[in-house]
Amino acid sequence: MPNKFRLLMPILGTMAALAMPIAGLAEGAKPIYYWISHGSPTDPVWTYFLQGAEQWGKDMGADVRTSFHSGDVPSQQEAVRAAISAKARGIVTSTPDPGSLTKVIAEAHAAGIPVVIMNTEDKTSGRDAYVGGDNVAIGRRWAQYLVDHNFVKKGDFVWMPVEVPGATYQVLETQGIDSVFKPLGITYEITEAKLDQAEIISRMSDYLTANKSKIKAIIGLGDLVTGSIKRVFDQVGVKAGEIPVVGWGNSLETAQEVLDGYVNAAMWQDPQATSYMALSLASMIAGGIPPGFDISVGTLYEKDKAGTYLKIMQGAKEHK
Amino acid sequence: MSDELVRMERINKFFGRVQALSDVTLAVRRKEIVGLLGDNGAGKSTLIKILSGALRADTGDIYLRGNRVDIRNTTDAMAYGIETIYQDSALVTELSIARNVFLGREPVKNPRWLNRLDQRLMSEVARESLRKAGITKEIPPTTPISALSGGERQAVAIARAMHFESDLIILDEPTNNLGVEETKGVLRFVRSARDSGHSCIFIAHNIYHVFQVVDRIIILRRGKKVADDIDPKRTTIEAVEELITGLEINKGV
Amino acid sequence: MHTEFHKGGVRRNSIRFLQSLISRPEFGPFVLLVLEIVVFTARSPAFISPGNISNLLAFTPELGMISLGMTLLMVSGEFDLSVGSVFGFAPIVMWTFYNTHTTSLEIGFLVAMLISAVIGFVNGWFVTKLKIPSFLVTLGMLLVVRGTALYITDGFPQRTWTSDSLLMRVIVGEFRLADLRIYTSLLWFIFFAIILGYVLAGSKAGNWILASGGNPEAARARGVRVTRTKMTLFILTALISAYAGITSSIRVSAANPNSGTGYELEVIAMVVIGGTALSGGRGTIVGTVLGVLILRMMRNGIVLIGVPGLAYNIFIGGIILGMMALHSWLERRHRTGT
Numbered sequence: 001m002p003n004k005f006r007l008l009m010p011i012l013g014t015m016a017a018l019a020m021p022i023a024g025l026a027e028g029a030k031p032i033y034y035w036i037s038h039g040s041p042t043d044p045v046w047t048y049f050l051q052g053a054e055q056w057g058k059d060m061g062a063d064v065r066t067s068f069h070s071g072d073v074p075s076q077q078e079a080v081r082a083a084i085s086a087k088a089r090g091i092v093t094s095t096p097d098p099g100s101l102t103k104v105i106a107e108a109h110a111a112g113i114p115v116v117i118m119n120t121e122d123k124t125s126g127r128d129a130y131v132g133g134d135n136v137a138i139g140r141r142w143a144q145y146l147v148d149h150n151f152v153k154k155g156d157f158v159w160m161p162v163e164v165p166g167a168t169y170q171v172l173e174t175q176g177i178d179s180v181f182k183p184l185g186i187t188y189e190i191t192e193a194k195l196d197q198a199e200i201i202s203r204m205s206d207y208l209t210a211n212k213s214k215i216k217a218i219i220g221l222g223d224l225v226t227g228s229i230k231r232v233f234d235q236v237g238v239k240a241g242e243i244p245v246v247g248w249g250n251s252l253e254t255a256q257e258v259l260d261g262y263v264n265a266a267m268w269q270d271p272q273a274t275s276y277m278a279l280s281l282a283s284m285i286a287g288g289i290p291p292g293f294d295i296s297v298g299t300l301y302e303k304d305k306a307g308t309y310l311k312i313m314q315g316a317k318e319h320k
Numbered sequence: 321m322s323d324e325l326v327r328m329e330r331i332n333k334f335f336g337r338v339q340a341l342s343d344v345t346l347a348v349r350r351k352e353i354v355g356l357l358g359d360n361g362a363g364k365s366t367l368i369k370i371l372s373g374a375l376r377a378d379t380g381d382i383y384l385r386g387n388r389v390d391i392r393n394t395t396d397a398m399a400y401g402i403e404t405i406y407q408d409s410a411l412v413t414e415l416s417i418a419r420n421v422f423l424g425r426e427p428v429k430n431p432r433w434l435n436r437l438d439q440r441l442m443s444e445v446a447r448e449s450l451r452k453a454g455i456t457k458e459i460p461p462t463t464p465i466s467a468l469s470g471g472e473r474q475a476v477a478i479a480r481a482m483h484f485e486s487d488l489i490i491l492d493e494p495t496n497n498l499g500v501e502e503t504k505g506v507l508r509f510v511r512s513a514r515d516s517g518h519s520c521i522f523i524a525h526n527i528y529h530v531f532q533v534v535d536r537i538i539i540l541r542r543g544k545k546v547a548d549d550i551d552p553k554r555t556t557i558e559a560v561e562e563l564i565t566g567l568e569i570n571k572g573v
Numbered sequence: 574m575h576t577e578f579h580k581g582g583v584r585r586n587s588i589r590f591l592q593s594l595i596s597r598p599e600f601g602p603f604v605l606l607v608l609e610i611v612v613f614t615a616r617s618p619a620f621i622s623p624g625n626i627s628n629l630l631a632f633t634p635e636l637g638m639i640s641l642g643m644t645l646l647m648v649s650g651e652f653d654l655s656v657g658s659v660f661g662f663a664p665i666v667m668w669t670f671y672n673t674h675t676t677s678l679e680i681g682f683l684v685a686m687l688i689s690a691v692i693g694f695v696n697g698w699f700v701t702k703l704k705i706p707s708f709l710v711t712l713g714m715l716l717v718v719r720g721t722a723l724y725i726t727d728g729f730p731q732r733t734w735t736s737d738s739l740l741m742r743v744i745v746g747e748f749r750l751a752d753l754r755i756y757t758s759l760l761w762f763i764f765f766a767i768i769l770g771y772v773l774a775g776s777k778a779g780n781w782i783l784a785s786g787g788n789p790e791a792a793r794a795r796g797v798r799v800t801r802t803k804m805t806l807f808i809l810t811a812l813i814s815a816y817a818g819i820t821s822s823i824r825v826s827a828a829n830p831n832s833g834t835g836y837e838l839e840v841i842a843m844v845v846i847g848g849t850a851l852s853g854g855r856g857t858i859v860g861t862v863l864g865v866l867i868l869r870m871m872r873n874g875i876v877l878i879g880v881p882g883l884a885y886n887i888f889i890g891g892i893i894l895g896m897m898a899l900h901s902w903l904e905r906r907h908r909t910g911t
């Protein structure tokens with residue numbers, strides 16, 4: 001029977017070996033912070049967010065424990081509760097669904113742990129502070145941009161691709177867009193593009209091919225879809241600027257597309273800064289200074305400023 | 321004919337254009353061991369599959385104790401007391417001996433709505449019937465089939481057929497792939513089946529085996545019955561071989 | 574002399590007992606689970622704090638319930654990739670009915686369960702009657718169900734309510750047990766595990782399930798109703814996934830059309846780690862419960878001790894590969910009859 005252990009041991013040994021160095025970091029008197037994202041680790045913008053969190057941990061000498069939950073509410077709630085059990089000094093998280101964090105935030109507060117929400121807001125959750133963009137306002141700005149520049153008028157149709165329909169940011173952005181378009185009689189359709197780059201391009205190309213004549217403007221409701229516009233246009237045979245595009249601009253691809261004229265205006269949400277500021281706020285609250293404010297981030301940039309953001313993102317990439 | 325158990329009458333079976341059986345009539349009496357011989361492809365398996373419900377005849381009738389019956393599937397056949405043991409014995413190798421013996425007819429404890437297996441009864445019966453089927457080695461009934469040898473597996477299939485008091489046990493080449501001792505065990509079982517009140521149809525490649533155990537030999541050739549009433553005690557193996565191959569028919573039969 | 578012999582017998586018996594314990598297929602997962610608890614507790618004592626145990630026991634029943642259904646289905650030789658989408662879809666149906674004032678919550682619940690049963694039936698029908706492999710059938714169903722959830726909600730999450738309805742309290746009421754916060758879903762999970770464990774190991778139906786997966790032709794030849802058995806299990810799996818999804822939506826106050834994405838693979842991993850053969854014919858509920866705990870604790874523990882977020886899946890994948898190696902090795906030993 002000891003044979004059985006002979007096989008089991010190397011497996012467990014490997015596990016233990018993997019666990020050692022990681023756990024080693026956690027030792028000592030470093031304060032522990034949890035940075036819990038509802039995003040997907042394969043979404044490029046979240047890697048910028050993650051960098052901000054790691055940077056903050058390094059600068060402050062704190063142990064920042066990070067996890068991604070890809071919109072899976074139960075697993076994210078569990079992570080927040082794990083942070084409470086681990087007696088974290090502060091928790092920074094993002095909202096997967098409105099209302100889904102209310103209960104766990106109350107539990108964190110009961111344990112004396114501040115919770116700062118970043119990136120996706122949930123006002124009624126009881127969070128201590130919010131750092132990020134206002135998605136409704138962002139949606140409104142995109143829609144208004146298209147209207148103000150006379151790209152769309154009454155009776156026009158706008159295509160709004162998104163990676164995964166139903167995500168909070170999309171829901172809120174759509175609300176903002178709707179508040180501008182509806183009174184003007186502009187119609188729109190949201191389509192699912194998925195999270196895989198190849199699939200996004202193929203789905204978007206298919207849709208664009210079928211509806212090219214009808215589409216008067218495009219709003220990219222996510223980073224991946226907006227960053228795919230050039231490749232989709234090239235594939236379908238649409239020239240840069242032929243169809244006006246606005247959308248998210250947190251990727252190198254989108255910044256380049258703005259420079260090249262494929263995208264008219266893109267929204268930069270300062271991901272590293274968002275994480276950094278959120279953790280700072282959490283640390284400040286834990287230290288006893290109450291925040292009477294939220295921190296609002298996000299800029300709509302056009303061709304003239306695209307270079308700046310391109311550089312920031314390239315810098316971040318080299319940094320890695 | 322009052323002691324006739326089964327009669328298959330004028331059975332025809334086509335597979336596409338191939339006529340596997342043409343007008344075959346076969347009868348088995350009570351406590352009779354019948355050997356079914358024929359070259360490869362003669363239609364032996366097809367014939368007994370019709371009897372065991374695995375295939376349906378195109379035309380022809382089956383009578384059981386003089387009554388016409390309709391055997392639509394294997395469940396029907398088992399309900400009529402017809403058990404079949406194939407070469408690969410049709411056992412579930414992941415399951416224990418006891419569970420295989422009772423597969424499809426598991427005894428259930430009271431209260432019945434709980435659907436609870438009577439595992440103790442299953443074990444006892446399995447152990448008992450294994451011994452009757454000629455396994456002298458002590459094998460716990462909880463042993464999975466995958467841990468058994470070919471002969472032991474065949475013994476489980478035989479034990480299963482015996483336990484359910486089948487009137488007719490059909491063995492289609494049960495000794496293929498078996499060792500010498502294991503083959504002896506199967507032959508011993510066939511021989512003893514008569515004494516325990518069963519009838520048997522025994523199909524085997526090895527004519528010597530058939531000669532050792534059966535009361536009567538039936539021969540099929542290319543889907544037709546060519547001999548029906550060969551007494552192994554009063555004929556030679558050579559004669560039977562000639563009938564099977566159809567090369568030269570010996571007048572001495 | 575006599576007593577000595579007796580003593581020897583006792584020792585031999587206890588050795589044999591130990592040996593039979595070790596040779597059980599659940600032994601490997603059990604050792605792994607114990608080791609996991611030891612390692613995590615050593616790294617972070619908070620791992621076994623009442624708070625974290627409560628935390629662990631909150632989500633575990635939801636995936637656990639699906640795994641129970643999946644175990645029976647996999648033992649019968651089939652599997653179901655649509656469980657995650659049914660998990661997301663059923664609460665959408667229930668809450669949509671409720672939120673649009675079409676029906677009461679209770680009726681909405683029944684309608685959601687009924688539709689899920691139909692989904693299971695269709696899966697089973699395609700697999701058993703049209704003889705299409707369950708991989709293809711349930712992959713198709715996954716897309717159909719997920720797509721339907723997205724379509725009827727326009728991608729928006731459905732509003733959920735924390736009213737004090739009896740139904741909700743029965744499904745996931747909260748209560749305290751000493752320092753632990755327990756949801757009734759845990760009791761349901763234990764209840765389902767006992768029932769299905771009994772069905773699989775101790776009932777006639779269980780023998781049919783095992784035989785259907787082990788050698789369907791032989792089983793059919795013995796009068797086992799293989800088609801009906803599999804059909805029932807497809808329906809059971811869909812029902813239990815729907816129930817788990819509704820449980821989850823009430824507990825986390827979210828009914829998102831995307832919820833349950835990827836759960837099918839997580840659940841299959843749990844079942845397989847617990848020793849159930851992917852090809853059918855072998856498996857136990859005890860093993861699955863161990864598999865559920867192993868993966869859930871792993872996920873919880875590595876967040877707790879602070880494994881970097883991006884390194885997460887390395888561990889999960891490593892565990893799956895390791896357990897597969899162990900099971901295949903045990904299986905080979907088993908086959909050679911030692």
Ligand SMILES: Nc1ncnc2c1ncn2[C@@H]1O[C@H](COP(=O)(O)OP(=O)(O)O)[C@@H](O)[C@H]1O
Nearest residue numbers: 335338340358359360361362363364365366367
């Ligand atoms: N399922 C089937 N489909 C087509 N032909 C078959 C099938 N089963 C048997 N046959 C044909 O029927 C004939 C008799 O086969 P079989 O009964 O297996 O012979 P035996 O058992 O005597 O060797 C053969 O020609 C065989 O090829």
Ligand SMILES: [Mg+2]
Nearest residue numbers: 364365366492
């Ligand atoms: Mg044959």
